[in-house]
Each structure stands twice: as C-alpha cells, then as structure tokens.
Amino acid sequence: NNCISNATFKISPKEKERFFALPTAFSPNGDFRNDVFKPEFQKTIEIISMTVFNRIGEMVYYGLGDQVGWDGKYKGEFQQNGSYLCTIVYRKEGVLKKYTSTFDLLR
Secondary structure (H helix, E strand, O other): OOOOOOEEOOOOOOOOOOOEEEOOEEOOOOOOOOOOEOOEEOOOEEEEEEEEEOOOOOEEEEEEOOOOOEOOEEOOEEOOOEEEEEEEEEEEOOEEEEEEEEEEEOO
16 A cells, blocks of 8 residues: 555653654565564664564564564564554663554555
C-alpha cells in the first residue's frame, strides 16, 4: 500500500526539545522503505534495549543497544499484519527510563 507513517512523542513533559520518535506503523515488504521498525533518537539518548510483543503478549523481538530494529520476523517467520507493543529502555542524562507504545505491522 506504500504507506509511510511516523509519529513523534515527547517522553518527558519537562523536556523542551524533541529527542525521541517511533513510527506508528511499518511495512517490512522488501521495498527498502520502512522495512525495519526502529526508534529515531538524538545523540543525547542511549538506547539500552527494545522489546516487541504481539497481541497475545508473546515476545517476538528483543534487541540491545543503539542498533536495535525489528524486521517483522519471529523465529524466521514473517509475522501477521496487526498491532504490536514496543517497549524501549533508554538512558538520558544518566537516568534510566522506559517508553511503551503500540504500532501496526502492514504488509
């Protein structure tokens, strides 16, 4: 469907700068556009881990460090269209924080 979507969220209401963004959907269909679900962040953020869960709460992805990114596969199998939950643990100014959001996988 050639859909591209990005959403930007402020993590802390005390922050005046935009420093963290997650797409609201991604389409891992091999067209080299929006094929990997991953956060976009400023250098002031250190990504510790990213976890993705499917609708039934099964963990389908876990990655560590700033190079995290889910390709839409679990155990080598393409996952179904639908909503998923993402949790990102990150560090900003020495403080560990956690952010959770939903997104859609579209093929």
